[in-house]
Amino acid sequence: MNPFEKIFNYRILSRLDGSGTLLITSSERAWLKTMLEHPAARQAFEADTLDKLRSALEKDDCLDAADHLAEKARSKESQVYHPLLRRLRRCIASRSGIRLAYTIKNGREVVDQSGFPYKLEYSMVKREWYLLWYHLRHRAFMSTRLQKISSAAEEPLPSYADPDRILNRLNRTLDSRKQEACIEVLRQYNKELSRILYAFSCFEKDVAYDPDEDTYRVRVHFQGDDSEYLLSKIRFLGKRVRVVEGDYIRNRMLESSAKALARYGEDGSLKEQDDQDNATV
Structure with missing residues (x-):
């Protein structure tokens, strides 16, 4: 693509963004049509809006994932869409x-x-x-x-x-509760970067690459209430990552590792066996 084509496309996209128009691919249209078949779609959209979306996607095919995905051990979904969401969203807007x-x-x-x-x-x-x-x-x-x-x-x-004063106060409150942790991807697992980033997709994050060390570092920003969820994601990734910054997360990982070693490590196994032998004597 030559520079003139890039400039032309940029101008088109800028004008479309300014007019509120969103460009979507055929795959995204197929995904949207599939999502509109979900029972919660009737609650999420007004009847007129749902009919317009379905008529606009009438010629598109649904996303056929039955031959490629198998859903097992699904957790119970308590809320997909809540009836109050639409009303509350309007109040916020x-x-x-x-x-x-x-x-x-x-x-x-x-x-x-x-x-x-x-x-x-x-x-x-x-x-x-x-x-x-x-x-x-x-x-x-x-x-x-x-x-x-x-x-x-x-x-x-x-x-x-005053809405502006309230919003400023709430933003300051949330900013004071924010924490961050820097997570390094071990070099031998760079090929799994997309999977690792997907594990942190629910968080605000910045990704930096060090060409000299050939390592990626993911700086995750999270609220204090979400620390346990972040820890579960780090444990899920296992030896692929390590926490290099963030004292609280590092200490929690060290604590859980020490408990696991005490229970399942060689010394812990011998100690439990000795306790059982002493109990039977």
Whole structure:
């Protein structure tokens, strides 16, 4: 491709982005048509929108993965789509207030709680949706499971609540809770880089390559609540990676390794055998 073609294509893509047009490939169209066949699609889209999408993809084929993929030992999906998602998403987009009724841990229902919705978040660990919001009366950052919310209604914000000020405060709160860890891919496993990066696909990350050492380093940014999930991914990758930065993650990996060696290592096995022999004498 010559430079003029690149400039021309860049101008086309820039204009399409400015007009809100999204280009998708035939594979993406096939994937989308397959996803629209999922039972949750009726809840995720309004009837008119769903009909328009299906009519636009009428000539495309569905993604046939039956001959290539076999699903085994599937975990139970508690929530694919929640009925409140669409309503809450509109409140977040319009930057309006919200009135909630939800159940707390002891089973008591709390009603008429005014707040400012900030973000919808899906927990990959618990496999359910959460609403992140700001409680106006208590001036507190809240995280509530959608499963616990019994009702949600849009309402105008009071005059003393400035959306920009609330958003700045919430962003500062989340930034203060952010942590990061640097994970190095061992050189002999560079060919599995795509698999390793896929394991961290749920996190914000930066990938750096050192040509002198021929090594990749993945800097993962995560919230403190997601540390256990990150640890599970690192353990899943095993000897392919090692944590080079991030004291908390390193200490947790060292702790779990020490416990595993104590239970399954040679010394641990001998100690358990001696304890059993002494118990039988």
